[in-house]
Amino acid sequence: MKKIIAIDGPAGAGKSTVSKICAARLNYTYIDTGAMYRAVALKVLQSGKNLDENLINDIEIRLDAAGKVFLDGREVTKEIRTPQVSRGASDVAKFGFVRKKLTELQRDMAKSSSVIMDGRDIGTQVLPNADLKIFLTASVDERAKRRFEELKAKNLAADFAKIKTEIILRDKQDSEREIAPLAMADDAILIDSTNLSVEEVVAEILRLAQ
DSSP: OOOEEEEEOOTTSSHHHHHHHHHHHHTOEEEEHHHHHHHHHHHHHHHTSOOOHHHHHTOOEEEOTTSOEEETTEEOTTGGGSHHHHHHHHHHTTOHHHHHHHHHHHHHHTSSSOEEEEESSIIIIIOTTOSEEEEEEOOHHHHHHHHHHHHHHTTOOOOHHHHHHHHHHHHHHHHHOSSSOSOOOTTOEEEEOTTOOHHHHHHHHHHHHO
């Protein structure tokens, strides 16, 4: 029987990491919706144009089984992980026509197989009938530390204080936007990963899934 797990939470909480692992162990398809918003932001930045419906009407975003992200047929997996694109993702998510377009794509992706989908509004807006809803969070300092270490590991420029400030700003933008704000669904289960290892979070989600 097809199952759907929705994992929401703020930036840097570890959603993508644990979702990928859980999906692999459950043999589910992993759908990284944050990568899709990042892809839109990258398209806007590279086009040099203002964001409007015409710019994304024919946008093509594809996620493969290996976690690679393709924008209009070109792989952009690394390009979408820069701080500039991260800020842009939060900005484009404010627009209703962007959310409508990507929500349609995300729901289509969830039709064909069991999935784990992570994002900001999966349990509240995209897949409100998900079989299991998780809200994964962590302290701001811990999330900034994780993002700092992630960037350093990829040999990208990283400044802890700046990253922390950006995460605080993104939390505010995501939580206060008028359309589909970051929020914990009423029937979601809260997991605070501040003092938990990745494996401990994975184990808890797998226990709940079973």
